[in-house]
Amino acid sequence: MNARGRTDPKPHYLLALAAQERWSRYEIAFWLALIAVYFLFPDNLMLAAQILITGLFAVSLDLILGYAGIVTLGHAAFFGLGAYTAGLLTTVGYTEPVLGLLAAGAVAGAFGYLTSFLVLRGRDMSRLMITLGLGLLLHELANEATNLTGGVDGLQGMVAGRVLGLFDFDLYGKTAYFYVLTVCFLIFAVVRALMTAPYGLSLRSIRENPQRAVAIGIPIRARLTNIYTFAAVIAGISGALLTQTTQFVALDVFSFERSADLLIILLVGGTATLYGGFIGAAVFLLAQNWLSTLNAQYWLFWLGILLIVTTRYMRSGVLGGLKNLSHLATRRRHGSRA
Amino acid sequence: MKPMLQTTDLCKSFGGLKVTQSVNLSLEAGARHALIGPNGAGKTTLINQLTGVLRPSSGAIWLDGEDITALPPYKRARRGLARTFQINSLFPHLTPLEAVTAVICEREQGNLSLLDRRFFKLTRRRKEIDEAHALLERLNLADDCQRQTRELAYGKQRLLEMALALALRPKVLLLDEPAAGVPEGESDELLAVLAELPQEISILLIEHDMSLVFRFAQRITVLVSGAELVSGTPAEIAGDPRVQEVYLGKHHD
Numbered sequence: 001m002n003a004r005g006r007t008d009p010k011p012h013y014l015l016a017l018a019a020q021e022r023w024s025r026y027e028i029a030f031w032l033a034l035i036a037v038y039f040l041f042p043d044n045l046m047l048a049a050q051i052l053i054t055g056l057f058a059v060s061l062d063l064i065l066g067y068a069g070i071v072t073l074g075h076a077a078f079f080g081l082g083a084y085t086a087g088l089l090t091t092v093g094y095t096e097p098v099l100g101l102l103a104a105g106a107v108a109g110a111f112g113y114l115t116s117f118l119v120l121r122g123r124d125m126s127r128l129m130i131t132l133g134l135g136l137l138l139h140e141l142a143n144e145a146t147n148l149t150g151g152v153d154g155l156q157g158m159v160a161g162r163v164l165g166l167f168d169f170d171l172y173g174k175t176a177y178f179y180v181l182t183v184c185f186l187i188f189a190v191v192r193a194l195m196t197a198p199y200g201l202s203l204r205s206i207r208e209n210p211q212r213a214v215a216i217g218i219p220i221r222a223r224l225t226n227i228y229t230f231a232a233v234i235a236g237i238s239g240a241l242l243t244q245t246t247q248f249v250a251l252d253v254f255s256f257e258r259s260a261d262l263l264i265i266l267l268v269g270g271t272a273t274l275y276g277g278f279i280g281a282a283v284f285l286l287a288q289n290w291l292s293t294l295n296a297q298y299w300l301f302w303l304g305i306l307l308i309v310t311t312r313y314m315r316s317g318v319l320g321g322l323k324n325l326s327h328l329a330t331r332r333r334h335g336s337r338a
Numbered sequence: 339m340k341p342m343l344q345t346t347d348l349c350k351s352f353g354g355l356k357v358t359q360s361v362n363l364s365l366e367a368g369a370r371h372a373l374i375g376p377n378g379a380g381k382t383t384l385i386n387q388l389t390g391v392l393r394p395s396s397g398a399i400w401l402d403g404e405d406i407t408a409l410p411p412y413k414r415a416r417r418g419l420a421r422t423f424q425i426n427s428l429f430p431h432l433t434p435l436e437a438v439t440a441v442i443c444e445r446e447q448g449n450l451s452l453l454d455r456r457f458f459k460l461t462r463r464r465k466e467i468d469e470a471h472a473l474l475e476r477l478n479l480a481d482d483c484q485r486q487t488r489e490l491a492y493g494k495q496r497l498l499e500m501a502l503a504l505a506l507r508p509k510v511l512l513l514d515e516p517a518a519g520v521p522e523g524e525s526d527e528l529l530a531v532l533a534e535l536p537q538e539i540s541i542l543l544i545e546h547d548m549s550l551v552f553r554f555a556q557r558i559t560v561l562v563s564g565a566e567l568v569s570g571t572p573a574e575i576a577g578d579p580r581v582q583e584v585y586l587g588k589h590h591d
Contacts, residue, residue, distance in 0.1 A: 208429040217415035
């Protein structure tokens with residue numbers, strides 16, 4: 001056993017680590033299923049695109065809340081900045097959507113970097129208050145600058161450009177869906193790489209125990225600033241995607257409800273799971289879509305129940321709950337042998 | 339020989355309360371130095387100043403000939419000043435292998451490219467992971483290195499405390515009551531590990547367990563009310579009447 005271990009190029013402890021990094025069949029199935037959605041639900045592609053956009057937005061929150069442990073109630077600030085940047089850019093003649101995404105990411109990222117110094121300074125409670133404050137601030141600024149933002153009526157004069165100058169957005173959301181899916185996948189792949197790299201390990205260390213993280217030489221402040229900025233970039237891109245696919249942007253992109261809903265979505269889906277954001281967005285938007293057609297009050301009623309059940313009985317969201325179930329099943333099988 | 343870790347006239351006061359009074363510690367390379375003193379003597383405050391958690395009111399701290407008084411804690415760790423904690427301060431949901439690998443990757447970050455640090459998966463850091471495993475093996479943690487830290491027995495967690503500090507390849511190691519809470523039956527393993535720590539590391543041991551202090555240390559400093567009462571060899575300290583009065587005689591535990 002020992003002799004073989006020495007000649008084996010990959011010792012057992014490495015194999016276990018490698019297994020965590022590999023794209024699992026569930027993950028592959030997840031992305032294939034999203035391609036299948038295009039063919040299976042041609043009438044609901046706009047909703048599907050919205051779910052993906054919200055999912056990506058939630059992934060960006062997961063980076064700072066789930067992986068880095070920073071609580072925030074103002075994540076919509078970045079979303080809104082990205083949404084308006086993408087919209088405004090088309091009103092001045094730059095209509096190509098990918099360019100809009102880059103610009104939206106840059107603007108949101110710059111705002112994220114600058115505000116990170118305010119946000120990261122404090123503890124949880126002050127972080128909640130400062131992010132909430134920043135969110136309200138931007139919302140009010142956008143509300144005041146009506147001739148720039150169009151206020152509640154929405155931005156006027158937006159132009160829909162072709163993606164990369166090739167693909168027109170259509171009424172059914174076919175282009176929109178594939179555009180959103182591609183962007184989501186590419187960004188997700190980057191996020192996933194970051195989280196499985198030494199960088200992700202250092203973030204987990206910071207979340208688990210900041211005191212010790214410092215003692216082993218991790219520059220906490222710099223790393224949190226970095227991930228906060230990156231999350232802001234992704235949130236900005238999500239906002240831009242919404243503007244571009246709906247051809248509409250109004251004040252509500254900055255709304256407090258958007259930040260709060262996002263928190264719910266991530267907690268329902270599961271934090272620090274990479275996929276929790278997408279799962280939560282799907283559960284939340286599908287339930288909202290279905291239940292609010294029955295009765296508007298029903299929606300809030302069921303939302304309340306959903307929240308209580310997931311936080312009380314599924315500590316790590318829907319994904320965590322599923323994982324627990326599968327652990328339980330395997331333990332049953334092993335238990336019967338023992 | 340030039341000292342590896344040195345404090346010069348280190349003072350710290352909170353308002354009118356002087357918690358560190360002109361402490362002049364000096365550890366040579368490979369030193370085995372113990373810091374003892376009754377509760378409230380200012381041992382923890384001193385440690386926190388050494389590691390950079392607290393800023394001293396005056397005086398300076400030197401590591402390997404460089405003034406580190408103004409450096410933030412993480413930079414001191416990177417320069418080779420490591421510590422363990424009196425109360426376990428670990429990463430509960432990380433495995434020991436992940437935790438030690440994290441330390442090593444951080445230590446080696448200057449040698450890794452941006453891609454290595456951010457975008458290439460952890461298992462490409464084969465050298466770092468192998469080193470982590472070898473270190474855990476040395477500390478009898480190899481069998482548990484894939485379990486979550488929170489599932490480990492207390493004695494094993496105590497050893498992991500040590501492993502995380504050693505993974506930094508420190509020049510100076512501050513051991514804050516390494517035997518705290520370890521039941522007598524399990525303390526042998528810990529003692530063996532302490533005895534086998536690399537000779538070249540300078541060690542400052544803060545400990546209540548007198549049998550451990552006298553077995554381990556070559557020099558002992560007694561701290562009382564934030565000031566250095568006396569420093570000397572274990573034999574000198576044991577025979578010093580002032581020490582017996584303030585410390586050994588009164589608090590016998």
